[in-house]
Amino acid sequence: MSARSSRDRLTPPLRGLPPFVRHFVVAAAGVAIGGFLFAWSGLFNVAASRGHFAAVELALSFIMRNSVETHALAVPAPPPLDNPDLTILGAGYFQRGCAPCHGAPGQQPNAASRAMLPTPPDVTDTSTRWSDRELFFIVKHGIKYTGMPAWTSQDRDDEVWALVAFLKQLPDLDARRYETLALGADPDPLRDTIIAGCAACHGDADRAPRSRLVPVLHGQPAAFLQSALQAYANGIRHSGIMQPIATDLSDRAIASVAAYYARLAPPSRPAPSASVESAERGRRLVAEGRPADAIPPCASCHGGNALETFPRLAGQNAAYMAARLRLLKNGIDANSDAAAVMTPIARALSDRDIEDASAYYSALAPARWRP
Numbered sequence: 001m002s003a004r005s006s007r008d009r010l011t012p013p014l015r016g017l018p019p020f021v022r023h024f025v026v027a028a029a030g031v032a033i034g035g036f037l038f039a040w041s042g043l044f045n046v047a048a049s050r051g052h053f054a055a056v057e058l059a060l061s062f063i064m065r066n067s068v069e070t071h072a073l074a075v076p077a078p079p080p081l082d083n084p085d086l087t088i089l090g091a092g093y094f095q096r097g098c099a100p101c102h103g104a105p106g107q108q109p110n111a112a113s114r115a116m117l118p119t120p121p122d123v124t125d126t127s128t129r130w131s132d133r134e135l136f137f138i139v140k141h142g143i144k145y146t147g148m149p150a151w152t153s154q155d156r157d158d159e160v161w162a163l164v165a166f167l168k169q170l171p172d173l174d175a176r177r178y179e180t181l182a183l184g185a186d187p188d189p190l191r192d193t194i195i196a197g198c199a200a201c202h203g204d205a206d207r208a209p210r211s212r213l214v215p216v217l218h219g220q221p222a223a224f225l226q227s228a229l230q231a232y233a234n235g236i237r238h239s240g241i242m243q244p245i246a247t248d249l250s251d252r253a254i255a256s257v258a259a260y261y262a263r264l265a266p267p268s269r270p271a272p273s274a275s276v277e278s279a280e281r282g283r284r285l286v287a288e289g290r291p292a293d294a295i296p297p298c299a300s301c302h303g304g305n306a307l308e309t310f311p312r313l314a315g316q317n318a319a320y321m322a323a324r325l326r327l328l329k330n331g332i333d334a335n336s337d338a339a340a341v342m343t344p345i346a347r348a349l350s351d352r353d354i355e356d357a358s359a360y361y362s363a364l365a366p367a368r369w370r371p
């Protein structure tokens with residue numbers, strides 16, 4: 001009788017539940033209220049200077065390892081990673097985008113990042129602890145609550161793989177070999193820092209880009225270079241490599257680096273290797289287009305006397321052009337006016353057209369653009 005009346009006094013959502021469920025609900029509510037009161041009291045110390053308790057530290061790294069291992073199962077198969085074009089590009093980005101936090105062979109991380117909690121770990125031998133897919137997951141998505149950032153452009157997996165390719169080489173690099181890979185041979189420490197930063201990847205008056213996945217900027221119209229940099233800075237052209245670099249430049253710096261590269265003569269570089277047939281098919285496509293598939297002649301927009309805001313392609317790296325055409329074909333940069341001109345054309349190109357036109361253009365002597 002008394003048991004019955006105490007049940008009747010229960011609030012409607014708990015009435016009729018088995019006793020152990022009722023106890024569980026009451027305990028959970030107690031924990032939630034206690035947790036709220038603790039948070040409200042301000043007794044928890046958020047100071048990064050204090051570190052975590054050892055047990056919390058252990059729990060966090062246990063959670064992180066298992067989360068990465070599980071989520072990495074959904075990462076697609078990597079492209080071949082022993083490709084020097086990928087490794088050099090990854091090294092060039094690592095030097096600006098990762099070394100300030102993680103350090104690099106012969107370089108300390110910056111002092112502020114050493115005071116972060118958790119402190120960014122030394123990643124020299126991280127590739128011995130994580131698989132290729134796990135590294136990809138970490139670099140693409142970052143790690144919540146730790147300061148490890150996600151990749152700026154979530155639709156550029158190709159760029160994330162460049163970082164993974166580099167991390168795999170890192171255990172074998174001493175300070176000197178690291179510097180050569182990231183900055184090129186004999187970088188001049190007293191050079192203007194902005195141009196020196198670009199030159200590590202794009203080359204300069206004496207040097208071509210060292211990775212064929214990086215575009216040649218030499219002799220491009222300044223107006224095109226400037227509008228490409230503005231598009232990265234405004235987030236309408238997607239590249240996790242170039243967006244952070246372009247947002248660091250003021251409008252004046254953009255105008256002057258664009259003018260610097262526009263003045264440079266085409267760099268000398270090894271002759272590209274493409275089959276004669278492929279280059280001949282490319283030549284026809286460039287000169288005549290293919291009216292049956294609504295493809296206009298490429299030369300009308302990319303030749304010597306096209307609009308100043310359009311890129312010149314003669315002497316451009318074939319691997320870069322083919323990669324960019326595949327991205328445009330997949331609809332990257334849908335919000336950019338410049339890419340909106342090129343996207344429907346890229347969609348009409350077959351994979352073979354892309355290889356052929358890129359092979360032809362890369363072998364063509366670059367005509368220096370003149371206003």
Ligand code: HEC
Nearest residue numbers: 064097098101118119120121126138139143146147148163
């Ligand atoms: C703002 C600082 C910061 C930057 C920039 C940064 N990281 Fe990190 N990274 C961290 C922190 C902090 C951790 C530790 C996360 C943890 O303990 O769970 C971390 C963890 C990692 C790990 C896992 C290391 C291990 O062995 O467990 C890898 C790999 C990594 N970062 C690679 C990179 C790469 C590649 C870049 C550049 C694209 C980069 N990070 C940029 C702060 C940074």
Ligand code: HEC
Nearest residue numbers: 092093197198201213214215225228229239241242245257
């Ligand atoms: C870590 C290597 C790296 C560095 C450093 C770098 N770039 Fe780039 N840059 C790239 C890559 C890779 C691309 C192609 C990105 C894409 O797919 O859109 C690119 C694209 C560009 C483009 C577009 C060119 C075109 O033909 O479409 C411009 C302009 C450019 N970079 C200018 C600069 C300037 C100026 C600097 C220095 C302030 C710089 N870059 C530093 C790697 C780099």
Ligand code: HEC
Nearest residue numbers: 215296297298301310311321324325338339341342345357
């Ligand atoms: C109607 C003008 C037009 C025609 C015709 C045209 N393009 Fe383009 N193309 C552009 C514009 C504009 C861009 C710049 C897109 C951007 O900046 O995002 C571009 C970009 C490119 C790029 C990237 C270059 C770089 O440096 O980033 C390649 C490669 C390219 N086009 C190849 C071709 C090929 C191959 C053809 C012929 C099948 C062709 N284009 C026909 C206007 C055109």
